Amino acid sequence: MTTAVSSPVLKLDEILGREPLTPGQVAWKRFRRHRMALVGIWILVGLILYVTVGALFFSETDANMVDLRQKISAPSGIHPFGTDLAGRDILARTVYGGQISILIGVLAVAVSLTVGVLIGAVAGYFGGVIDSALMRFTEAVFNIPQLFLLIVLAKFFAGQTPTFTFLGRTFSGSVVIIVGVIGLTSWMYLARIVRSSFLSLKEQEFVTAARATGAADFSIIFEHILPSAMAPIIVTATLEVANAILSEAYISFLGMGVQPPTATWGNMLNEAYNQLEAAPWMWFFPGTLILLVVLAINFVGDGLRDALDPQSLAGAQE
Amino acid sequence: MTRYILRRLLQAVPLLLIITALLFILTGSLGDPLAAFGGERRRLQPEDRARLERQLGLDKPMVEQYLIWLVGNDWMKVDLNGDGILDSYGTRKGVVRGDFGNSFQEKRPAIEVIGERIGNTLLLMVASEIIVIILALLVGTYSALHQYSFWDNFITTLSFIGYSMPIFWLALMLIYIFGVNFQRWGLPALPTVGMYDLGIGPTVGQVLLHMILPLTALSVVSLASYSRYVRSQMLEVIHQDYIRTAYAKGLPEQMVLRGHALKNAALPLVTIVGLDMPLLLGGTVVTEAIFGWPGMGRLFYKASNAGDIPVTMGILLIIAVLVVVFQLITDIVYTYFDPRIRYE
Numbered sequence: 218m219t220t221a222v223s224s225p226v227l228k229l230d231e232i233l234g235r236e237p238l239t240p241g242q243v244a245w246k247r248f249r250r251h252r253m254a255l256v257g258i259w260i261l262v263g264l265i266l267y268v269t270v271g272a273l274f275f276s277e278t279d280a281n282m283v284d285l286r287q288k289i290s291a292p293s294g295i296h297p298f299g300t301d302l303a304g305r306d307i308l309a310r311t312v313y314g315g316q317i318s319i320l321i322g323v324l325a326v327a328v329s330l331t332v333g334v335l336i337g338a339v340a341g342y343f344g345g346v347i348d349s350a351l352m353r354f355t356e357a358v359f360n361i362p363q364l365f366l367l368i369v370l371a372k373f374f375a376g377q378t379p380t381f382t383f384l385g386r387t388f389s390g391s392v393v394i395i396v397g398v399i400g401l402t403s404w405m406y407l408a409r410i411v412r413s414s415f416l417s418l419k420e421q422e423f424v425t426a427a428r429a430t431g432a433a434d435f436s437i438i439f440e441h442i443l444p445s446a447m448a449p450i451i452v453t454a455t456l457e458v459a460n461a462i463l464s465e466a467y468i469s470f471l472g473m474g475v476q477p478p479t480a481t482w483g484n485m486l487n488e489a490y491n492q493l494e495a496a497p498w499m500w501f502f503p504g505t506l507i508l509l510v511v512l513a514i515n516f517v518g519d520g521l522r523d524a525l526d527p528q529s530l531a532g533a534q535e
Numbered sequence: 536m537t538r539y540i541l542r543r544l545l546q547a548v549p550l551l552l553i554i555t556a557l558l559f560i561l562t563g564s565l566g567d568p569l570a571a572f573g574g575e576r577r578r579l580q581p582e583d584r585a586r587l588e589r590q591l592g593l594d595k596p597m598v599e600q601y602l603i604w605l606v607g608n609d610w611m612k613v614d615l616n617g618d619g620i621l622d623s624y625g626t627r628k629g630v631v632r633g634d635f636g637n638s639f640q641e642k643r644p645a646i647e648v649i650g651e652r653i654g655n656t657l658l659l660m661v662a663s664e665i666i667v668i669i670l671a672l673l674v675g676t677y678s679a680l681h682q683y684s685f686w687d688n689f690i691t692t693l694s695f696i697g698y699s700m701p702i703f704w705l706a707l708m709l710i711y712i713f714g715v716n717f718q719r720w721g722l723p724a725l726p727t728v729g730m731y732d733l734g735i736g737p738t739v740g741q742v743l744l745h746m747i748l749p750l751t752a753l754s755v756v757s758l759a760s761y762s763r764y765v766r767s768q769m770l771e772v773i774h775q776d777y778i779r780t781a782y783a784k785g786l787p788e789q790m791v792l793r794g795h796a797l798k799n800a801a802l803p804l805v806t807i808v809g810l811d812m813p814l815l816l817g818g819t820v821v822t823e824a825i826f827g828w829p830g831m832g833r834l835f836y837k838a839s840n841a842g843d844i845p846v847t848m849g850i851l852l853i854i855a856v857l858v859v860v861f862q863l864i865t866d867i868v869y870t871y872f873d874p875r876i877r878y879e
Contacts, residue, residue, distance in 0.1 A: 253695070357553040360858045364817030365851060368839050369561045463701055467821060470703050471836065486703065490825070493707060494715045504704040512699035519695075 247524040254520020260513035264506070268319065271312035279309045281478045289496045299498035302488055311502055314480035317388075319510065321396055321481065322462035326454055328400025329461075333407030334450065338438050340408070341415025352412070359405040364467060370398040371473040389479040399464045407453055414446035448525040455521055459514035466507050482507045536870075540863065547859045554855045555630075555848070559601045562839070562847045591639075592627075604636065604848065605629050630852060636845035640838065645845035649831065649853065655730065656819055656830035662746065663753045663815070664808065670758055672801060675765025676792065679800075682770065690762065697759030702818050706752040706825045713748060728827040749826040753818050757811065764807060768800040802872050809865025812858050 238246070248254055284304035292299040298307035340351040358366070374394045381388055418424065419442060427441045462482075468474040469483025470490070477484060482503040489499035588594045592603055608625030628634035635645040678687045714727035725748055726732070731741035772778065773796055781791045820832035827833075831850055838846035870876050 353550065353553065357550055357557065360550070360554060360813065360855050361558070361851065362813035362817040362854060362858075364820050365835065365854065368820075368836065369558065369847070369851075372839055373561050459699070466701055467703070467817075470701075470821070471824065486707075490703075490707070493710060497711055500704075500707050504701070504707065507701055508696075508699060508704060511701070512696060515695060515699050 244524040248520050251520035251523055253516045254524075257513040257516025257520065260509055261517065264315065264510050264513065265319070268312050268315035271309075272316070275306070275309035275312060277313055279306060281305065281480075289492065289499075291496075292498050298502045299496065301485070301496075301499050302492070307485070307498065307502055310480040310485060311482065311506055314482045314485055314503065315506060315510075317392060317475065317479060318462055318465055318482045318507070321392065321399070321465045321475075322458045322510075324396045325399035325403070325461040325464070326457045328397060329404040329407060329457060330450070330454055332401065333404035334411050334443070336404065337408035337411025338415055338443065341412035342419055342434070342438050342442065344416075348412075351408075355405050355408050358402070363402050363464065366402045367398060367464060367468050368471065368473060370402065371395065371468055374398065375473070389476045391474065391476045392479060395465055395468065395474050398468075399461050403457060403460060403464070407450065407457070410449050410453055411446060414449060415442055418442045418445055452518060452522045452525060455514060456518040459511045459518065462507065462514075463511055536867075540867070543863050543866070547863075550859065551852075551855055555605070555852055556601060558851050559604065559848060560597060562844050562851070563597055563600065603627055603629065606631055607634060630849075635849040635852075638838075638846045639843045640841055640846070645843075645849045648846055649834065649849050652829060652831045652834045653853065655828060656816075656823070656832060658742075659746065659749060659753060659819060659822070659828065659830060660815055663750055663757070666750065667754050667757045667761055668804065668808065670754075671761035671765050671804070672797065674758075675762040676769050676797065676800070678762065678766040679769035679773065680792075691766075694759040694763050697755045698763075700756060700759075702752055702756060702821050703825060705755055706748070706822060709748050709752055710825070730829060749822050749828055752825070753815070753822050756818065757815065761804060761807065764804060765800060768803055769796065772796045772800045798872060802869070805865055805868050805872060809862050812861045813854075816854055816857075 282305060284300075287296070287300050287304035288302055290296060290300045290304075296306050296308065298311065300306055301310070336351050336355065340348040340355075371394065374397070375391070379390050381390060381393075415438075424437060424441060427437050432441070465474060465481060466483035466486065469481055470486050472484075472487050474487075475481045475484050485503040486500050489496065489503070492499050585594075592600055592608075595603070603625070604627075607627040607629030609628060610624070612621035612624055627636060633646065635649070637643060638645045638648045641648055674690060678690050681687050710727045713725045715724075717724040726745045727748060730745050731737045735741050778791060778796055781795050782788075786794075816832070819830060820836055822828065823830040823833040824836060831853075835847065835850045837843075838850070
């Protein structure tokens with residue numbers, strides 16, 4: 218959590234009489250020892266290949282092509298994952314839906330990182346009234362279950378943005394809304410972690426030194442303290458991606474998320490819910506993909522936590 | 536202790552004010568609240584719309600609406616017919632005096648509408664918590680005592696999968712296997728919708744039978760993460776000196792574990808149960824929606840979709856209060872488990 222990331226490790230290696238490793242090398246060494254984390258990386262690589270390479274075989278037009286003669290047909294040679302209510306190919310839709318789901322996960326975390334780090338850093342660094350005001354606010358938002366907040370916010374912003382075209386593809390405006398809404402409901406935990414890191418780091422000598430050289434608050438916060446607080450932020454942000462993908466799935470499952478024709482793994486499930494008995498393939502494939510991606514990210518996050526935790530030196534000794 | 540509780544309750548007041556103010560602004564534009572009044576056939580005429588808005592107080596600025604919601608308007612005169620003259624006293628008492636307003640959809644007190652549902656949600660939640668805590672303690676302790684054994688690794692893998700499982704996905708699977716396919720295979724299928732068979736009525740047996748699947752769906756995620764916590768806590772505790780002392784003085788293993796180790800290992804679980812309350816409440820929304828459970832989560836979903844502000848706000852307020860109170864209870868329970876902690 219502190220600069221201790223490197224110093225105890227160096228000492229250990231001096232005792233062992235070896236070339237010191239950089240903190241990055243130590244972290245990678247520990248990460249590699251985490252078998253589940255490596256499995257997670259492979260699953261993630263596989264899923265990313267699935268949604269990118271898959272797009273070379275199907276165009277988005279295929280994914281959105283309605284063919285009512287083919288509606289609700291079971292998996293077959295032509296449609297390996299079957300078709301949905303409008304006769305759209307589920308395989309193609311999971312490819313494009315996956316792109317959006319993963320994209321939403323990553324972008325939403327970017328939003329929550331921005332808000333969380335900003336609030337946490339300002340509260341921790343300045344302390345006093347600013348700190349208690351910001352932390353009261355954080356606690357207030359924390360006390361409302363995220364899903365309730367998601368529903369309210371999704372309704373609040375619904376239908377206010379038109380569809381837009383980006384990189385030659387048309388997206389439903391709800392994508393932007395969902396990214397913002399998930400980001401704005403998931404920053405609280407990050408803010409608390411960043412604040413507690415800042416509270417202890419700002420008392421350290423390097424901060425006093427920076428202040429003595431006349432560095433501005435802004436530069437002390439972002440150039441001096443923040444890099445030292447990165448480890449817990451990286452771990453939390455990684456795990457948040459999994460949560461954000463889940464949140465998108467929950468809110469889309471309830472029908473308030475990304476609107477068709479843009480597919481996501483979550484909104485594919487919404488339509489499938491009513492075909493629970495008649496067409497299990499409609500919910501089985503997108504659901505399994507969500508489970509896989511969340512599982513993989515959780516594995517990686519867990520590995521990162523062990524790798525970046527300055528307290529667990531066990532891995533560095535061997 | 537009493538002073539501590541009082542201080543915490545006092546601190547909760549500004550917190551709840553911030554929460555409700557934030558939420559009130561958000562719920563204020565959940566869509567067209569008057570849509571519920573028109574019905575499908577009859578569309579509201581503009582003059583009716585204006586009259587309704589005035590009666591419901593929706594024409595006032597947001598801040599004023601919030602204050603009326605909070606403290607009511609029976610102490611001031613309001614303009615009912617829109618002629619600019621204040622006619623009579625308002626009828627709203629405000630939530631501080633227990634008046635949540637009338638549900639737009641059902642035209643009766645929102646608190647009544649919520650009250651009918653809240654018990655059903657709590658039934659699911661409390662049952663789920665009890666099952667999860669007991670199982671987590673058992674599974675986590677077993678895992679810790681047999682660290683790196685086959686079953687420990689098996690449980691660890693399962694708990695990772697369980698933790699990553701979206702509740703709706705698990706719920707759909709459960710319905711498909713135990714509801715649909717069991718019926719196909721001629722096995723006794725479990726009920727998948729509602730709280731009881733309409734033909735039989737709400738008997739204890741019926742409710743229990745209908746609870747099995749939603750309860751499973753709700754419990755798996757928490758069970759996965761709780762048993763991980765218990766395992767890591769237990770591992771830490773059983774290597775402590777006082778455990779060695781307990782063994783050294785000849786206590787049988789069961790007593791060491793139950794009397795000394797488990798109590799300390801269970802401590803962090805208390806905090807986690809307290810902190811997880813919002814998460815669990817969120818889980819009920821999805822669970823109730825899928826299993827047709829007549830609870831608060833499903834009501835919230837319906838009310839927020841229809842722009843029924845009194846019901847939506849009522850549920851949110853109750854949840855916020857529940858969370859605050861629950862966190863306080865957590866802190867108090869903590870002192871029971873760990874007498875070293877004293878609140879001043």
